[in-house]
Amino acid sequence: MTQTHVSTTINGDKVEYLCETDETLLDVLRDTLSLTGSKEGCGSGDCGACSVMLDGRLVCACLVLGVEAQDRKIETIEGMASGDELHPLQQKFLEHAALQCGICTPGFLVAAKALLDENPDPTETEVRYWLAGNLCRCTGYDKIIRAVMDAATEMRGQA
Amino acid sequence: MRFEAPTSLNAAIELLENEAGVVRILAGGTDVLVQLRSGQVEPDLIVDIKRIEAMQTITEEDGGFRIGAAVCGAELGGHAGVCKLWPGVVEAVELIGSTQVQGRATMVGNLCNASPAADSVPAMVAAGATARVTGPEGSRDIPVEKIATGPGQTSLGRAELVESVYLPARGVHSSDAYLRFIPRTEMDIAVVGAGISIEMDGNGICTHARVALGAVGPRVMLVEDAATALIGTSIDEAALEALAQAASSAATPIDDKRGTVDFRIKVAGVLARRAAIIAVQRSRVD
Amino acid sequence: MGKQDRDFKAVGTRPLRPDGVEKVTGRAKFGADLSAPGMLVGRFLRSPHAHARIRSIDTSKAAALPGVKAVVTGDSFDITKVSSGNHDTLANVMARDKALYEGHAVAAIAAISVSIARKALKLIEVDYEVLPHVTDVDEAMAADAPLLHENMFTANLTPKPTKPSNIANFYEFGHGDIEAGFAKADVIIERSFKTAATHQGYIEPHACLANMTQDGQGELWCCTQGHFMVRNVCADLMGMEISKLRVTASEIGGGFGGKTTVFIDPVALMLSKLAGKPVKIVMSREEVFKASGPTSSTSMRIKIGATNDGRLTACEGEFNYQGGAYADSPVQFGAMSAFACYDLEHVKTVGYDVAANRPKNVAYRAPGAPMAAFAVESVMAEMADRLGLDQLEFRLKNAATEGTRSSYGPTYNSVGLTETIKAAQSHDHYSAPLGANQGRGIASGFWFNFGGQTAVSLNVQEDGTVNVTVGTPDIGGSRASMGLMVAEELGIEYDNIRCIIADTSSLGYNDVTDGSRTTFSSGLALINAAKDAKAKMCARAARIWDIPAEAVEWKDGCVQPAGANAGEFEPMSFAEIAANADNTGGPIAGHHEINASGAGVSFGTHMVDVEVDPDTGYVKILRYTVVQDAGKAVHPAYVEGQYQGGAVQGIGWALNEEYIYGEDGRLQNAGFLDYRMPVASDLPMIDTVIVEVPNPGHPYGVRGVGETSIVPPMAAIANAVSQAAGVRMTELPMSPPRVLKAMDDAKGG
Structure with a gap:
């Protein structure tokens, strides 16, 4: 299959790659660019483990074609911490033991950040519905929800 | 490819x-x-x-709104004008998939995928929405219920696409609602869907109604008997009961992995009734 | 036995996990995250039929496609050199004469790209003779059922069967005289139950990267709960010496029992061997559902007798578990655990392990116990109602305690069931008011907990920090628990300890992380390894002070002179001794190898409130409380996490999760969309109460905590739904159509 050349921006950096038409953005991130923080749990948009931001909107990278990323802006889990400082959500996930196996964690963090960027003071119900597209099989969600709420409180305090 | x-x-x-x-x-x-x-x-x-600019936009037109084919759910949900005019359509679109899916999925895509269980379609049908179909011969506007002809099948010609959907203006004392049944709270395909649009007169009598059901037949269906049950009434308990009966009677579902025939028939009536109650409440707020 | 007197310093605190930052930044390497230069991709061809004889497989066109580097079929493996215990595993990994379920692997390809691999799969020609199939457990047990294996004769039956059947095994447990027990009963309730098969549902699909070199050595990277098991099984299937295969466990994205066997690993190794290049295989989610480990669907009958004042007189159960294509059901554990909560004079359970045209069963969290508990605790609830007794009082009255002879044989040591019931009684959840269409359910549950083969190593570094090496994959934060136990034993800071999971060449054999054994067994071994290191450090200090080794003692993380020499020298700190290692005999390390026993059983009691929509049968979980005995909670946050996670998996099992088969024997819902695991918006917070009744078999009193939490939920929820709906629910899942039909039938009847 012939490949298409794509120029895009990932976590603020200009990136170029070649991809086949049927490769997803997730395939490109993981297999071509070695950005393996985004995980593939289903490949059908049902688990949220590949959550990334595409031009400021939360999407599943498995439901975006690699060729669609031309001239877009993509943000992944790899861009969430700044330097040696974790994002408050990352820190709260650790403090609340909000991960057990950790495979869903990058997706939850990207999705939760998108929520707090849009709604800094969500209710528990809002957090639960916003994150309904992110499956976690280990935690029963309890500690994840608490971590997001706590991060929101801390981030409001900083703002 | x-x-x-x-x-x-x-x-x-x-x-x-x-x-x-x-x-x-x-x-x-x-x-x-x-x-x-x-x-x-x-x-x-x-x-x-998605790189066709006109398809990315929502424009006001004759008191209604034209929604471009590439407008995603999150964008539609953030549009105050559409939310106010057709809250049932917006809530139906917002029920499609997760937050992540909302960042991508479009109402027109939901229409053209031609699933009988598509959430936005019963709401659009109830709203009397029209689809602008464009092809080599030009454009035509057709009721959205004419797009799907069966599961995964559409009436579109080989080189045709749906460019936009138009949600019309509506009168005072009117509103709409959409409800679906799923076994979880999110992330499921509708087992039954019910969209209702009503218009009341100044005396609280229903003058116009459209009722559409999803996932209870090979395509989304407009149920005229259900609308008839409401028109001319104050949408009281008797009318709601007649509505539920009409909705259940119209349902011709199948048994599948998502639900049984009996369940779908009964719940079609339950949801139609509940959606009607919401629509009536909304029409009063207006 | 009550609370322990011991004051813990590290154990019982909640420090951050050592692998946390890697996991929140996306840097942790899971199964699919590793690549190798020159790597090929492996893909499977799978049977579209539920049951078919494979007449022939022609792979010549596929092999000839440019970019295809290797093709594997069942014939690629030499079964004559494989130990008989692994024959089923081999046949499951790659079908030989028959495909026994839809999704059964029949061939595999290694190619230079995904698109070429996909194309090549379409060029493989398989000639199938489609055979009649059976997927339901009761139908599979029928005399005229389609036979999966012509050589399957039910084991343990007397007289020995003369005809083959789909029933692989018969089990029987219990004691007393069951008929005499029922004769003493004032009330007898007998009910039948059915449950659907469920999948472990880990978010990470199976993945591996195999690298066989031309000299017959191999390396394998994979996500597994037990890389030593993977090594031994793969070496056997490949005909290799064990020492020539080195397996490294990746970070594992959930297992819950489902990653305690091999599916893709031997095939990746064989493809790599044939291609002479590294091969990576990652399962799709559809493959995970169709070809990796679900647990049993079941059919059960329970009979319980009690006196009017609430004492159980006899309990009887029959358990039929569908165990997939090779009859690997956990029915034995189901039959053993079913009545384990109760002190019974007369008890009998029988179990049948049944083959059907479904994926080979693999363990799922407390394998076999949750279904049995659903049936037993449903009848217990009905009995309490019938007798007019409080649900918790009724259970308390019959609860197993220290000295109780268990329903499966052994006599209990110190156990914590009554403590969990009492904690539930005093919890405000139990007395909270309920609204219309709401119900409250109670259930208790039991899990054995495992020990097993364990080898660990502990290295003291010159700066006084410690590296700890275990061989049990960390599936939920166990590295933090290991660090805490070592910190406790050595008296040093938790932050100065780093725990890793070593590859198979670095440690002696370790059993799989299963049966809630890791914190218990690896922890036990590490405590002993730390003691070993301490003894060596005492000897080093004695050497520096030039006094006999017996004349020193370990106190508060330091070595000090003792006996006649007491006070003669300043105590020497852990760090000081470590710093002087090179002058006192070289590196200091502790080791321990053990086949651990004394795991200590664990009990839990759950409470749940639900609301049932009378018009749709929809069940909403309003409130949930888990009470469970942890023995001693090493890292309470992760103990709570195990309680919450198990409860929510149970909620999924109770309400919506199920394997749905069509008439054609094909799985209809092989994806997360229609398998319907709980999502965040389905749930309330999950309250937890950690009860601590120390396990006498562990120096800190630790019991495994991972599995008991999935045992009571289905029964608790069924009891709550039955109360709210006004009709007894006896079939899982309690999906809305089933609940609505039950309510409508009850009204009609």
């Missing part, structure tokens, strides 16, 4: 016209990519319509 992302509608139509093989139009892609991955479809050409 070729990929094209034209920047004009004409260019898109031309691509469709010139491709002899299998074509898939890519709007949000939340259905197309799943079909690609499962091998359900192996297109020769994919046409991404």
Whole structure:
């Protein structure tokens, strides 16, 4: 299959790659660019483990074609911490033991950040519905929800 | 497999016209990519319509709104005007998939995927929405219920696409609502869906109603008997009961992995009734 | 036995996990995250039929496609050199004469790209003779059922069967005289139950990267709960010496029992061997559902007798578990655990392990116990209602305690069931008011907990920090628990300890991380390894002071002179001794190898409130409380996490999760969309109460905590739904159509 050349921006950096038409953005991130923080749990948009931001909107990278990323802006889990400082959500996930196996964690963090960027003071119900597209099989969600709420409180305090 | 992302509608139509093989139009892609991955479809050409500016916009038109084919759910949900005019349509669109899916999925894509369980379609049908179908011969406006002809099948010609959907203006004392039944709270396909649009007069009597059901037949159905049950009434308990009966009677569902015939028939009535109550409440707020 | 007197310094605190930052930044390497230069991709061809004889497989066209580097079929493996215990595993990994379920692997390809691999799969021609199939457990047990294996004769039956059947095994447990027990009963309730098969549902699909070199050595990277098991099984299937295969466990994205066997690993190794290049295989989610480990669907009958004042007189159960294509059901554990909560004079359970045209069963969290508990605790609830007794009082009255002879044989040591019931009684959840259409359910549950083979190593570094090496994959934060136990034993800071999971060449054999054994067994071994290191450090200090080794003692993380020499020298700190290692005999390390026993059983009691929509049968979980005995909670946050996670998996099992088969024997819902695991918006917070009744078999009193939490939920929820709906629910899942039909039938009847 012939490949298409794509120029895009990932976590603020200009990136170029070649991809086949049927490769997803997730395939490109993981297999071509070695950005393996985004995980593939289903490949059908049902688990949220590949959550990334595409031009400021939360999407599943498995439901975006690699060729669609031309001239877009993509943000992944790899861009969430700044330097040696974790994002408050990352820190709260650790403090609340909000991960057990950790495979869903990058997706939850990207999705939760998108929520707090849009709604800094969500209710528990809002957090639960916003994150309904992110499956976690280990935690029963309890500690994840608490971590997001706590991060929101801390981030409001900083703002 | 070729990929094209034209920047004009004409260019898109031309691509469709010139491709002899299998074509898939890519709007949000939340259905197309799943079909690609499962091998359900192996297109020769994919046409991404998201770089056509007109398809990315919501425009006010004659008191209603024209929604471009590439407008995603999150954008529609953030549009105050549409939310106020057709809250039932917006809530139906917002029920499609997760937050992530909302960042991609489009109402027109949901329509053209032609699933009998599509959430936005009963709401659009109830709203009396029209689809602008454009092809080499030009454009035509047709009721949205004329798009799907069966599961996965549409009335669109080979080189035609739906450019936009128009949600019409509506009078005072009117509103709409959509409810679906799923076994969880999110992330499921509707087992039954019910969209209702009503208009009341100054005396609280229903003058106009449209009722549409999803997932209880091979395509979304407009149920005229259900609307008749409401028109001329104050949508009181008797009318709601007649509505529920009419909805259940109209349902011709199948047994499948998502629900049984008996369940769907009964719940079609339950949801129609509950949606009507919400629509009435909303019409009073107006 | 009550609370322990011991004051813990590290154990019982909640420090951050050592692998946390890697996991929140996306840097942790899971199964699919590793690549190798020159790597090929492996893909499977799978049977579209539920049951078919494979007449022939022609792979010549596929092999000839440019970019295809290797093709594997069942014939690629030499079964004559494989130990008989692994024959089923081999046949499951790659079908030989028959495909026994839809999704059964029949061939595999290694190619230079995904698109070429996909194309090549379409060029493989398989000639199938489609055979009649059976997927339901009761139908599979029928005399005229389609036979999966012509050589399957039910084991343990007397007289020995003369005809083959789909029933692989018969089990029987219990004691007393069951008929005499029922004769003493004032009330007898007998009910039948059915449950659907469920999948472990880990978010990470199976993945591996295999690298066989031309000299017959191999390396394998994979996500597994037990890389030593993977090594031994793969070496056997490949005909390799064990020492020539080195397996490294990746970070594992959930297992819950489902990653305690091999599916893709031997095939990746064989493809790599044939291609002479590294091969990576990652399962799709559809493959995970169709070809990796679900647990049993079941059919059960329970009979319980009690006196009017609430004492159980006899309990009887029959358990039929569908165990997939090779009859690997956990029915034995189901039959053993069913009545384990109760002190019974007369008890009998029988179990049948049944083959059907479904994926080979693999363990799922407390394998076999949750279904049995659903049936037993449903009848217990009905009995309490019938007798007019409080649900918790009724259970308390019959609860197993220290000295109780268990329903499966052994006599219990110190156990914590009554403590969990009492904690539930005093919890405000138990007395909270309920609204219309709401119900409250109670259930208790039991899990054995495992020990097993364990080898660990502990290295003291010159700066006084410690590296700890275990061989049990960390599936939920166990590295933090290991660090805490070592910190406790050595008296040093938790932050100065780093725990890793070593590859198979670095440690002695370790059993799989399963049966809630890791914190218990690896922890026990590490405590002993730390003691070993301490003894060596005492000897080093004695050497520096030039006094006999017996004349020193370990106190508060330091070595000090003792006996006649007491006070003669300043105590020497852990760090000081470590710093002087090179002058006192070289590196200091502790080791321990053990086949651990004394795991200590664990009990839990759950409470749940639900609301049932009378018009749709929809069940909403309003409130949920888990009470469970942890023995001693090493890292309470992760103990709570195990309680919450198990409860929510149970909620999924109770309400919506199920394997749905069509008439054609094909799985209809092989994806997360229609398998319907709980999502965040389905749930309330999950309250937890950690009860601590120390396990006498562990120096800190630790019991495994991972599995008991999935045992009571289905029964608790069924009891709550039955109360709210006004009709007894006896079939899982309690999906809305089933609940609505039950309510409508009850009204009609």
